[in-house]
Amino acid sequence: MPDITRRHALGxxxxxxxxxxxxxxAAAADDHGDHGGHxxxxxxxxxxxxxRIQGRPAEGGGHHHGAVYAVFVDGVELHVMRNADGxxxxxxxxxxxxxxxxxxxRAAVDELQGARLVPFN
Amino acid sequence: xTIRKNQATLTADEKRRFVDTLxxxxxSGRYDEFVTTHNAFILGDTDNGERTGHRSPSxxxxxxxxxxxxERALQSVDPTVALPYWDWTVDRTPRxxxxxxxxxxxxxxxxxxxxxxxxxxxxxxxxxIHVRVDGRTYLRRxxxxxxxxxxxxxxxxxxxxxxxxxxxxxxxxxDGFRNHLEGWRxxxxxxxxxxxxGGQMGTGVSPNDPVFWLHHAFVDKxxxxxxxxxxxxxxxxxxxxxxxxxLDEPMKPWNDTTPAALLDHTAHYTFDAA
Ligand SMILES: [Cu+2]
Ligand SMILES: [Cu+2]
Numbered sequence: 584m585p586d587i588t589r590r591h592a593l594g595x596x597x598x599x600x601x602x603x604x605x606x607x608x609a610a611a612a613d614d615h616g617d618h619g620g621h622x623x624x625x626x627x628x629x630x631x632x633x634x635r636i637q638g639r640p641a642e643g644g645g646h647h648h649g650a651v652y653a654v655f656v657d658g659v660e661l662h663v664m665r666n667a668d669g670x671x672x673x674x675x676x677x678x679x680x681x682x683x684x685x686x687x688x689r690a691a692v693d694e695l696q697g698a699r700l701v702p703f704n
Numbered sequence: 705x706t707i708r709k710n711q712a713t714l715t716a717d718e719k720r721r722f723v724d725t726l727x728x729x730x731x732s733g734r735y736d737e738f739v740t741t742h743n744a745f746i747l748g749d750t751d752n753g754e755r756t757g758h759r760s761p762s763x764x765x766x767x768x769x770x771x772x773x774x775e776r777a778l779q780s781v782d783p784t785v786a787l788p789y790w791d792w793t794v795d796r797t798p799r800x801x802x803x804x805x806x807x808x809x810x811x812x813x814x815x816x817x818x819x820x821x822x823x824x825x826x827x828x829x830x831x832x833i834h835v836r837v838d839g840r841t842y843l844r845r846x847x848x849x850x851x852x853x854x855x856x857x858x859x860x861x862x863x864x865x866x867x868x869x870x871x872x873x874x875x876x877x878x879d880g881f882r883n884h885l886e887g888w889r890x891x892x893x894x895x896x897x898x899x900x901x902g903g904q905m906g907t908g909v910s911p912n913d914p915v916f917w918l919h920h921a922f923v924d925k926x927x928x929x930x931x932x933x934x935x936x937x938x939x940x941x942x943x944x945x946x947x948x949x950x951l952d953e954p955m956k957p958w959n960d961t962t963p964a965a966l967l968d969h970t971a972h973y974t975f976d977a978a
Contacts, residue, residue, distance in 0.1 A: 662837075662908075666759075666888065667751040667877035674837050674908040677746060678887070678895040679850065694906070696816055698838040703747070 623652055627685045634695075636688040654688050659700040663687050674703065706775065706973035708925070711788035711802055711918055712795055713976065719807050722788065723823045725781045726914050727830045734777055739835040739911045741957060742770070746908035751875040754947045756956055761870040761940060762949035763886050764927045765966040767920050769958060772972055774917060786973065789921035792897050793857040798847040808915055810847070817844035817903050824914060833904065833912050843913060844903030851899045859891040864930050869940050874948045881930055881937075885923065894923050928969050939963050 626639040637655045654661045654673070662674040663684055670680035671687040675694045681687050691700075714722070729735040745757030745766075757766045771787060778785045795802055803810045809822015819842070824831040826842035833841045866881040876888035887895030897919050898905050904912040911917070931937075943950045951964050 662747055664750060667873065667875050674743075674747065676906055677908050677910070678898040678906060680888075695838055698840045700838050701836060703837070 624683050624685075627688075629685075631689050632692050633697075634692045636685070636692060638684040638688060652684055654684050654691075656688060656691055656695070656700050659702055661688065661691050661700060662703045675700075706779075706786045707976055708786050708921055708973050709788050709976040711790050711807075712800070714788055714807075716806065718788075721782050721785055722778075723807070725778045725785050727823065728781045729777055730831060736835050738770070738774055738777075739909050742911050743835065743837075743908040751873075751877065752947075755875060756949055759876040759883075759886070759888060760948055761874055761882055762955055762963055763882060764924070765939075765949075765963040766955060768924050768927070768966050768969065769955065769961055771917065771920055771924060773958075775973070787917050787921045789925050789975075790915065790918035791922055792854045792900075792919070793860055796854040802915070802918070803847065808918075809843075810845075811849075812843075812845045812903060816840075817846055819843045819845055819903075833909075835909050835912065836904075837907055837909055845905070845913065846902030848900055849902045850906065851896055854900050855891065855893045855896060860893060860926065862891060863893055864926065864933055867934050867937050869937055871940070874941060874945060885926060885930075893926075894919075924969070925975055928975065931967070939967060 623640050624638070626637075628635075628637045630636075635655075635657050639653055641651055641653045651665065652663065654663045664672050666672065666680055668680075670682060671684050672678070672680050673687045673691050676687065676690045679690070681690055709718075726735065742757070749755040749758045749760065751759055756762050757770075775785075775787045778787070790802055798811050802808055803822075805821045807822065809819050809824055812819050819825050820827070824843050826832070831843055833843060863881065863884040866884060868880040870882040871878045871880040876883065876886075879889065884890040885893050887893050898910055901913065901915060901919075904910060905916065905919075939951050941948060941950050943952070949955050949963060952962050954960065954962055
C-alpha cells in the first residue's frame with residue numbers, strides 16, 4: 584500500500600502532513616449516522632458562535648485517507664473521521680465521539696474559542 | 705533497571721529531575737518529534753483501513769513501544785529518570801499533587817484555557833506548543849471541564865475482568881478488553897481521561913501535555929495487570945488479518961518489533977507495585 588511507505592518515510596520529521604493513501608471504504612456506502620440518504624450525511628453550511636462551519640461529501644474521493652466527508656471552519660479544513668458505529672470525531676476533539684459531522688464542527692468551534700485552525704495538509 | 709513509580713509517591717527531587725528532563729528534550733526539538741509521530745497515527749488510523757496506534761489491537765503494544773522510546777530519550781538526558789504513572793482512579797481531582805506548581809501545574813484559566821502555573825506554563829518560555837492543530841501556542845487544560853468524573857476503580861476492575869484481549873472487527877466497534885480499556889465502548893477508560901484533562905490532551909496532538917506520558921504509563925500498567933489476571937489469554941489476532949497488526953507482524957513506524965516482542969514489559973522496566 585502507498586500508505587506504508589508514505590507513513591514510514593514520514594518518520595518523525597514532517598509535522599501534521601499525514602496524507603495516508605488508504606482507499607475509500609464501505610464507510611460512505613453504509614453510513615447510517617445521519618439522515619443524509621444512502622451515501623452519507625448531508626451537506627451543511629451555517630454560522631455557529633460567529634464561525635462559518637461547512638460540511639459536504641468529499642469530492643473525487645478526497646485527497647487524504649478515507650475522506651468521505653469534508654468539514655471546514657472559516658474555510659480551513661477540519662480533519663474529521665467516522666467511527667465504525669457511525670459517530671464522528673475531529674482532530675481537535677479526538678476522544679469524544681458525536682453523532683454527525685455538524686456536531687463535530689460545532690464541538691471544534693467550542694474547543695477553538697476563536698482560534699484559527701491550522702491546515703493539516 | 706527502570707522502575708516506573710506512581711507519580712503520587714515521587715520525591716521532590718524525582719519530580720524536579722523529571723521536569724528538567726522534559727524541558728531539556730523540549731529545547732532540543734526531540735520532544736516535538738514524539739508529538740508529530742503521535743498525531744500522524746491519530747490521523748492515519750481508521751476503523752475501515754490500516755490501523756496501528758489506535759482503535760486496533762496494537763493500541764497497547766504500540767503505546768508501550770512509543771513510551772519506551774520516549775523514556776529512553778529522557779534517560780539519555782538523565783539516566784535516573786523513569787516514566788511515572790498516574791492512577792486516575794485514586795488521584796481524581798484537580799487538587800491532586802500531580803497538578804501542583806512543582807510538578808505539572810494546574811488547570812487552565814476559564815477565559816482561554818491557558819495553564820498559568822507550573823513548569824509548563826507558557827509564561828515560563830520553556831514550553832512553546834509547536835506541533836499544533838490550531839493557532840494557539842500555549843499549553844491549555846480544563847480539568848474536569850468536558851466530562852466531570854474520571855473512571856473509578858470499580859469501572860477499571862470491570863474492564864480488567866474481560867478475559868478476551870480483542871475481537872473482530874478489531875476496531876472501535878470491538879468487544880473485549882482492549883477496546884473497553886481504550887474507551888470506544890463501554891464505561892470508557894483511556895479516552896475519557898483525555899477528555900477530562902481537556903486542552904491539547906483532547907486532540908490528536910495530546911503528547912503536547914506531559915501528562916500524556918503519565919496517563920499512558922498507567923494504561924500500560926493496566927495491560928500488565930490484565931495479563932497477570934488472565935495468564936491464558938493471548939494477544940489477538942494471531943495471523944492473517946488485513947489492515948491490523950497480528951501477533952508476529954512488525955509495527956510501524958519502527959518496523960523492527962512486533963506485538964509478541966512487547967508482551968512482557970519486565971524486559972524493559974518494572975512497576976513499583978503489583
Ligand atoms: Cu495515542
Ligand atoms: Cu491516549
